[in-house]
Structure formats: C-alpha cells, structure tokens
Amino acid sequence: MALLRSAATVSSFTLLSRITGLARDILVARAFGAGPLTDAFWVAFRIPNLLRRLFAEGAFAQAFVPILGAARNQHDEETVRTLLDRVALLLTLALMLVTVVGIVAAPWIVTAMASGLRGSGQDTEFGAAVWMTRVMFPYILCMSLIAFASGVLNTWRRFAVPAFTPVLLNVAMIVACVWLAPRMDVPIYALALGVMAGGVAQLAVQWVALARLGLTPRFSLRIGQAWADPTVQRILRQMGPATLGVSVAQISLLINTNIATWLTPGSVSWLSFADRLMEFPTALLGVALGTVLLPSLSAAHARADQAGYSALLDWGLRLTLLLGLPAALGLALLSDGLVATLFHYGAFSAADVGQTRLAVIAYSVGLIGLLAVKILAPGFYAKQDIRTPVKIAIVILILTQVMNAVFVPWLAHAGLALAIGLGACINALALLTGLRRRGVYQPGPGWGRFLVRTLPALAAMAGVLWWADQNLDWIALQSYPLLRAGWLAGVLAASGIAYFGVLFLLGARPRDFTRRPTSTAPPPA
Template sequence: MGLFRSAATVSGFTLLSRITGLVRDIVIAATHGAGPLTDAFWVAFRIPNLLRRLFAEGAFSQAFVPILGQARTTEDEHQVRLLLDRVARLLTLALMVVTLLGILAAPLVVSAMGSGMRAPDRQEEFLSAVWMTRVMFPYIVCMSLVALASGVLNTWSRFAVPAFTPVLLNLSMIGASLWLAPLFETPIHSLAVGVMIGGILQLAVQWTALVRLGMRPRIGGSVGDAWRDSRVRRVLKQMAPAILGVSVAQISLLINTNIATWLTPGSVTWLSFADRLMEFPTALLGIALGTVLLPSLSAANARSDAAGYSALMDWGLRLVLLLGLPAMLGLALLSDALVATLFHYGAFSASDVAQTRLAVTAYAAGLLGLLSIKILAPGFYAKQDIRTPVRVAIIVLVLTQLMNLAFVPLFAHAGLALSVGLGAMCNAAMLLVILHRRRIYRPSPGWPAFLLRLALPLCALAATLLLASRELDWIALGNTPLLRAAWLAGVIAACMAVYFTTLWITGFRPKDFTRRGR
C-alpha cells in the first residue's frame, strides 16, 4: 500500500476518533461545566494516560516496533511469534504490578499531580480524584496490550483497526455521561467507569484483529524464558531510554497540571479542552504520518538504504508543512469560533469560552513543532537510537519550565500552553539539526521553491480567516446554535477552497506527495 494511502487511512479513522472525542468533550462541558469536580476528573484521567504513554504507546512502541520489524525481515515466522509471546508476557506482568501499586498509592499519586487540591476547602475535589484514579488505573493494562497489538498490526500494514479503536473510548465516555451519570451520587464519577469500559472494548477489538491475522500472543508461559531471550532484552534495553524520554514529556505535563491546580478553578478543564482541539491536526497528520513511517523507516534501515531513508523523512516533512501551517493559522485565527461552536452550551459559559480560546491560541504557536516531532523522532527510533531524542527532551523540559516562570505570571493558564508550544518548536529544531549533521536526513532538492510557492496560499488563507473573525460574533450566535455551526462549517469550507485552489494555482499537484511503501 502506498504511504500516502496508508496515512490517509489512518487519518480518516483518526478523524472519526477526534470527532467523537469532541462530541465527548461537548457532552462533558454541557453536563458538568468547568468547575472543581470536572478538574478532578481531568487530573485523575491524566494519571493512567501518563502511564499509558510511559509504558505503552510511547516507550514500548518506540522500542518494540523497530525490533519486531527487523525480526520479521530477517527471521522465520516461529521466531517472530516467540518474540511476540515473550514480550507480551513480561509487559502484562509489569503493568499488573504497576496497577496494583497505583491503586494502593492513589492519594499520593493525586497529590503529586494536583497538589492544589490538598487545600482544606477542596477535600471533596481531592477525594473524588482519588476515587476516580483507583477506578481508572487498570486502564493502563488494557492500553498496554492495545499498544502491543497496534505495533503488530502496523508492522503488518494493518493500520485501520488501531486507528479506529480510540472511537470506542469516546463512545463509552459519552454513554457514561448521558446514561450512567444519573446513577451516581457524584455524577462525574460515571466518567471513570466509562473509561474502563472503553479500555476493555479497545482491547477486545484489537485482540480479535490479531486472531484474524494469526498473530495472537500467548501470554501464559515461562517468565524466565522470556527474560533470557536476547531480543526481549534488547526491547527492554531500548525501552529504558525511551521511558526516560517519554517521562520527560510527561513530567512536563505533570508539572503543568500541578501548576494549573493552583490557578483559577477551571484552569485544568480549559487546558484540557484546548488540548483536544490541538489533537485534531496533531493526530490527523503527525500521528498518522509517524505511524506509517516508522515501519517503513525500520525496513529501509534493515536494507541499509540510506537514500530511501532520507527520502521518506523528506516526504513526511513536506506534508507536515503543506498541511500543518494552514492548521496552525486556523487554530490561531479561528479559535474563538471553534471553542464557542463546540463548547458554549449548558454549564460552559462565555467566560469559559474566552479562557479556553486563549489556551488554544497559545498552543497554536507550537503546532508545527508538535507535528514535526512525529516525523523527526522516528528518524532516530527506526535506527534504534532512542537516547538522542531523550537528551533533546531533557533540554526542552528545562527550557519549558524556564518559560513557565516568565509566561504563567503574565498569561496564567495560557502561559502554560504557550510554554508547551514553544518548547515543541525548540524540540523539533534540535532534532532536525542533529539528523542533518549526522547525515541521516539530507533534504531533497527544491526546498526553497517549495517554500516560496507555499507562501501565497498561506497569505490567502490568513486573509480569509481574518475577515471571518472580524465579521462574525460567535458568542452572540449562541442564541442560534445551528446557525453558528453552519457559519463555522461555511467558513472552514471557504478556507479550504481558498487554500487548495491557491495551491493548485501555484503548481502543487497530489502526485507530488504520493509515495509507495516498502
């Protein structure tokens, strides 16, 4: 399958996931608003998410997929299955132990994530966060096994199922908000149960896909044999720096969440909803490209195809600029419309819209960096070099917190978002410089002309966005929500028409961005 088609498949299902995620957040905003108990849920939800990224999607995938891809290329099917079985066995055991410890130590974990909740007048908020943390901790076991299944399916170029399954989490949380909430004395607690239902559903669907592929791992068996397998030890060895690298990003998130709990009540929720909007372009483009590139880069590395390796990265970076720059402009200049249309209902007030809009605009400053990292970091992972991105991430963590010292007093919660965005830009710039210096990535000819042709479409898009922002009062349109949604859809359609028509005029064609996979 061509890489562009693969990326489009992942993007399509990821778009469905992000749409249902937006519906989920709209339902949460309308039913629970942006108050202290909603903040408690987001703090509790970030804890299993943090560990999921730490042990599963982030560190595990970065370490496991390149080694699995190499085994598939160089070893027979029996050895590949043996590797899969043994990795699954150790991963499951480790995560069950972590889950048990997390449930027991939930008060300490919540204190670390949201120390502002320990104030005497916020005990209800703190106790709710502890309860929800305990309910959701087993979610990381489900998601770690989902990450294992995704790694196998993606290596076999079965991209659709892993991209679709996050939809199930969103549907479970929507169902919990609408139908389970009335059954709970504290309605927000229903969301924690919804998260667990969603995790189990995701695991069931992906495990079924592995069975159909004939690659279902056997978790039972000797832990000693798994531990002594040299390939499993390589995965663990690679995971150590990967965990450190992911930890750096998650430590930054932990610090920012902690700071937000000391700001105006609602700050955690405003940042969470702003982050949801940022996830749209990040997931549709960055994660989609990163997902399809890593197996192809790993295969190119196994073939010692340096030219093909560099060309794959060049293709990804050009797509990031072509689609990421207009997304960045859209988020920055249309943030008021997006936030008002999506969240300004029920308990979510106009003031909440204004505060969330500030965070969206601040996040937008770093969107290009966030997208580029999804292309640049796999350039190291596919070569089984995880230490370099880790070193860069540690530097960026320090820079981000130094920026927090300057921006939070000036811009409150939006300062946290701005620090994250600018930190991502620094991260991407450093990775790019290192790849170029090591001659891993050598830009293909034609970059100056590419950037020059891109300037006119971006200017036309910016003019369209500024005109829409000036002419429409998105808060006032809340009296007619369907009309507001129609206006937003019309503005987005007009922007897309202007941008892609101008791209065509300046000489861009779809064939310029198609590329065959391995």
C-alpha cells in the first residue's frame, strides 16, 4: 500500500498539473489558434524543454538518484550534505554557461530546430521564435536546479512538492495569456514571459521544501574540490551514457519538429495540442509510477532483494496495463470529442480539430509503449546500468526515422506521431526482453487471468465509445459548449463504468492491485 499511496500522491498532483496545463492550452488555442506565430512559440518553448529533458530531468536524474540513495544508506548526514553541495555547484555553473551560449546562439539553434521557418515570407515567424527562445533559455537553469531538488526530495520520499510545482508554470502562463497578452504589441510574447515567471516560482517552492529538510545546498567557490569528489565523478561518468540515451529521444523530437515545420502551417501546433492529451495518461501513470519505483528499486537492489525487485516491476506493469489500455482506447475512439470539447473555440477551427484528432489517434497507438518504457527503464537505472537502454534507444532512433520516411508522405504530421508511438512500443519490448534474459524480471502468477478479464472489459468500453462516435456530432455542438462538455463527461463516465464494471463482474478486485509487491526482505522505509 505504501507504494500505491506514493503513486497516488504523485498522480493526484500530476492530474492537477495536467488539468491546469490543459486549461493553459485551451486558452492558447482560443487566443492564437494554430497559426504560424503559435508554431513559433511551440518551437521556441520546445528548445529549452529539450535541453531540460536532456540534462536536467533525464540524464541527471537517472545518474543522480540511485547514487544519492546509496550514499544516504551508506554514509553519515554530513557526507551526504557535502555531496549535495558539490553537485549543486557544478550543475549551476554548467547550466549558466549553457544558458549564455543558448541566448547568443539562438538564431542558429532555431534554424537547426525548425529550418522550415527560414523559408521565404516567414521572417516574422523566425524572428518571433528567436526572441522567445532568448527569453525562455534561462528556464533551463531554473529547471536544472528544480530537477536537483526533486531528486533529493524523492530520495527522501517527499513526493508531493515535486509533483505539485509544475502547476505553478501553468498558472503563470495562464495569467500571461489572459492578463499580459492583451497589453503587449506582439501578444504571443506574453507566453514566453509567463514561462520564465513559472520557472522562478517552481524553483522557489522546491527550495523552501529543501530548507525544511535542512538540505539546501551551501554554495561555495571550491570548484576544484567539487570536481575531484569521487562520488561526483561517478555521477558524471553515469551521466555520459545517460545523456546519450536521453539525447536519442530528444534528437528524434528535434527531427520531428524540423520535419513538421516543412509541412502545412499549423502542423507543429496540431502535434503540440495532441501531445497535451497524451500527457494525461503518460504523466498520471508512467511518470508517477516511474518516480516512485526508482527509489524503491534502488533500495531493493542495495539490499540484494531480487525477488522484491522483480515484484516491483511486475506490480508497475500490471497497473500500467490496467489503466493504460482503456486510456489508449479512449484516446483513439473519442479523439473527436476530446479535441473538439477542449480546443474548438475562438481561433481554433473545425479544420484544426480534424488535424489534431488525426495526431491523437496516431499517438494512441503507442501509448502502452510510452507508459511501459517509464516502468521498465528504471529496472536498468536502479542497477546503475544505463548503457543497455542507451543501445536500445539508438536503434529505436534509426527505426523511427525509417518509419517517418514511410508514414509522413502518406499521413503528414500524423505520420510523425505514429512513428514515435510505434518506436516506443518496440523500445518497451526490447527493454522487457533484456530484463527477462538477465533474470532481473520474472512475471508473477496471475497474468493469464488478468488478461482474460481485461479483454472483455475493453470490448464493453469500446461499445460505449463506438455508440458515441456514431451518434454525436462534436463539431456541430460548438454553439452549445456546456452541452458538449456534458456529453463528453457522460461518455467518459459510461465507458469507465463499462470497463471497471465488467472487470468487477469477472472477479477483479481493488486489492489485486493495492497489495504491496511481495519481497523476501523488509520493505523500503
């Protein structure tokens, strides 16, 4: 139950974050539509986000959390504090340098990220993307320190604050969209200022949480001592392959964004809005479970508790399939209703709904793969094996670009989403195969019974969604937004009742998934 409570805490705050993020995107869609300047914002916003995922939340977290967890178990408090001080110092200096370089080199970075904006007649969009990139580049410094604080708080099992703080970014962007944008000569520039305000607010809240634990870094100028620290060197050595592994996914994202800028204007925005819908299940399930699993897996590995390690992975995979399969089905069959109800207002046209819907359907094909990777990859990271996921990720990058070459001429922007989804499924299958071959993960009993119960439940849910697709014209309901929202809520509720009702009738019970994974050793504190 302790793991489930932690996952529920993270999921609850993540849900709040995604709801506010959705409100943010609804306002952006209503105010700016899916035009060229909106594309310019999403390109500019994606650049610091790419670096944040690459260095801060990706490679850094994968290398830092397992080593910090081991240090906490093996050393005294002062030794751990010294490690935190030195890591924070080097991280801050490195990202300050990256930020300065990024601001100076913004035109070249935007060109590499979105070369389609350099086309004739697009000088305004390119200039806007460069300006917003420069404004938002310091966001990576804020987010890197936030990633550091989150790693510490999660290691101390304080999951709530790191899960909550993304809400502040969304609130800041909402305020910028509603209040600041009408007061600016170029209204969409307000969103870039909102991003920076949100980054500062997130950092402030997490720093206060660290202070309450007495773990705020004590900055100094002893750079040489920090660099020479053996544990810091271990983190840096782990970050090498981790950076390569995470960069593979980010390179794929960069390539896809670049391709999208050469497609129909609005393609980047359609993919961004579709990605927002995908973030609900990936964050609520994949990120939440991955966040609580990594410290627990690291602790099980430190205790040499192989049975408990395997049971943790098994629990995460079952919960992922239990909730991920209906989420994928809902996104695919209810994409029209979801996109129209959430975004079909103001400057966001019926044509935009149709194009975004295609991207949502394409993304939904790979949802289970995207979720499973979040569960399976920590199975390697907790053992400080980052090289295996890296090798797999490189192969997936190549396969994804091959699929882009096949799908994009046929499906345009939706082909990019489909290639990402199928690549994630292949990635998850390769990770699962690697864990099984090494004897790290052995499926627990009851998988056959679980699948036999799940398939009829999915069929019942599909029946409800098919009825809605055949009988409701979501575009025509634009004039009745409350009625449209009511129908969407009703269909979602009915499909959920159908799914979980059939599961219950076939013998599934909540205790089957709330039970703590079995272990041969005491559970982690």
